[in-house]
Amino acid sequence: MSAFTAAEPAAAATQNISLYRAIWRWHFFAGLLVIPFMLNLAITGSLYLFKDEIANTFYSHRYVVADSGPMLEPQQIAQAALAAFPGSTATSYHEASAVGRSAWVTVSKDGQSTIVYVNPHDGSILGSVDSKQEFGWVVKRIHSLEYFGEWTNRIIEIVAGFALVLVVTGIYLWWPRQQTGGVLTVRGTPSRRVFWRDLHAATGAIAGILIFFLAFSGMxxxxxxxxxxNAWLTAHDLGTPAALWDDVPKSTKVTQDVVSRAGWVVENAPVPLSDIAAAQSAKPIGLNRAVEIMHGLGMVAGSDLAIPADETGVYTASHYFGDLGNERTVHIDxxxxxxxxxxxxxxxxxxxKAIEWGINVHQGQEWGLFNQLLMLATCLAIILCCVTAVTMWWKRRPAGRLGVPPMPPQKSVYVGLWLIAIVFGAAFPLTGAAIVAMLLFDxxxxxxxxxxSRFFS
Incomplete structure (x- = not known):
């Protein structure tokens, strides 16, 4: 009886060790795969949080003007932009958001889109930039790796899923197990591995919820x-209110095809058509009248207005920055x-609404400077976690080997991990497939x- 009783704690201890080692090994492999991408997300994310401040500082000649009296009409501003690029057509108009700010017009010629910045008081051209070279556009697409192609963007989706895994497994590994130090304190000095271990664990524990939020809200x-x-929500009337299109003819375009920035909920919503019969007998209202209507509907200053590309197109007014309460999209005949x-x-x-709120907070747009600083602190925590992870790995790895944490004594614990992989794969298929590949390889x-086996050990 005593031998049987003594065996139970030993078996439980072996089981605990096996689970800890399995999760540590999983955490290590996930981190090994995603650290370079996490660093990119954190660095470019930090820049994007302050894209407006950076643009106003380094490109102030495009955005800042002297208040020199009445503003020109929108059509006059558009004509000034078109005169600077003969043979082009205007595709969108962004009015000055406040006194002392420029207006800008996006023009298109031979398939190339250019943003032209115009002084709204005298029509002078302040500068121009290819739409795909604008600072915020470039940073955002490097952030998502969409800048380099569709398949690289899929990598970021996998990385975001792995980030969720890293947070959950990291919290498990950090969870206090009778130790007296290294929970929220840092022991030792930078010359010792324990210093980097504690700094990594404490940073992840403190910032873990925010890192998890950033990863999930970016999905x-x-x-x-x-x-x-997005498609599933729309099909089940949980995303874009589908009933709004019941009484209007729809084009094959979606909102993100005609506006530079659209809310996530409406980006794939269809763009309606103007009255085709009226095209035979009526004249278009023109840009000036369209802007008046936009203002009459209560669209806030600084909204964008997409200009119809053909006789069946519509004016699309959109506002997608700052306070969520002002987010709005209006299609005008x-x-x-x-x-x-x-x-x-x-x-x-x-x-x-919940998804849009998460996106708005993710981009630092919900609570002003506080939101920006909170997300910046999270990005810096991610960078610190990556640096400390690499440093403590370097200090513990055997010469000439990768130094993967040892396999668990009881291989049966992998049954539970396989079940987790299956559930996670159902929720996030691309990340789930990567986890399965990782487990099969291991x-x-x-x-x-x-x-x-020798190299990885």
Whole structure:
């Protein structure tokens, strides 16, 4: 009886050790794969949080003007931009957001889109930039790796999923187990590995919830998961209010095809058509009248207005920055001036509102400077976690080997990890597939190929 009783704690201890080692090994592999991408996300994310401040500092000649009297009409501003690029057509108009700010017009010629910055008081050209070279556009697409192609954007989706895994497994590894130090304190000096271990663990524990939030709130932008979730929400009336299009003809374009920035909930919503019959007998209202209508509907200063590309197109007024309460998209018939579809934030379903709120906080737009600084601190915590992870790995790795944490004594613990992988894969398919590949490589390749086993050990 005594031998049986003594065996139980020993078995439990072995089970605990096995689970700890399995999760540590999983945490290590996930970190090894994503650290370079996490560093990119954190650095470019930090820049994007302050894109407006950076633009106003380094490109002030484009954005800041002297208040020199009345402003020109929108059509005059657009004509000034078109005169600077003969043969082009205006595709969108962004009015001055405040006194002392420029207006800008996006023009298109031979398939190339250019943003032209105009002094709204005298029509002088302040500068221009290719739409795909504008600072915020470039930073955002490097952030998502969309700048380099669709397949690289899929990598970021996998990385975001792994970030969720790293936070959860990291909290498990950090969780106090009778130790007296290294929980929220840092022991030793930078010359010792324990210093970097404690700094890594404490940083992850303190910032873990915010890192998890950043990773999860970034998923809606992902090319596969985000697109499918958006489509599912729309199909089940949980995203874009589908009933708004019941009485209007729809084009094959979606909102993100015609505006530079659109809310996530409405970016794939169809763009309606102007009254085709009216095109035969009525004249377009023109840009000046369209801006008046936009103002009459209560669109805030600094909104964007997409200009119809053909006789069936519509004016699309949109506002997508700052206070969520001002987020709004309105499609206006170019002949009658009638608002065909008006989608303010208040009309989003609850789930759509929650996702938009998460995106707004993610981008540092919800609570002003506090929001920006909070997200910046999270980005810096990610950078610190990456640096400390690499440093403590370097200090513990055996010469000439990778130094992967040892396999658990009881391989049966992998059954539970496989179940977790299956559940996670159902929620985030691309990351789930990567986890399965990682587990298969670990269990079927590394384990049974001696040279690899020695290298990874």
């Amino acid at each position: 809606p932008w992902s090319g596969y998961w985000g697109a499918n979730v 170019q002949y009658s001036g009638k608002p065909l579809v008006d989608i303010p934030y208040e009309q989003y379903p609850a789930l759509g 269990q079927l390749v590394v384990r049974f190929v001696p040279p690899l």
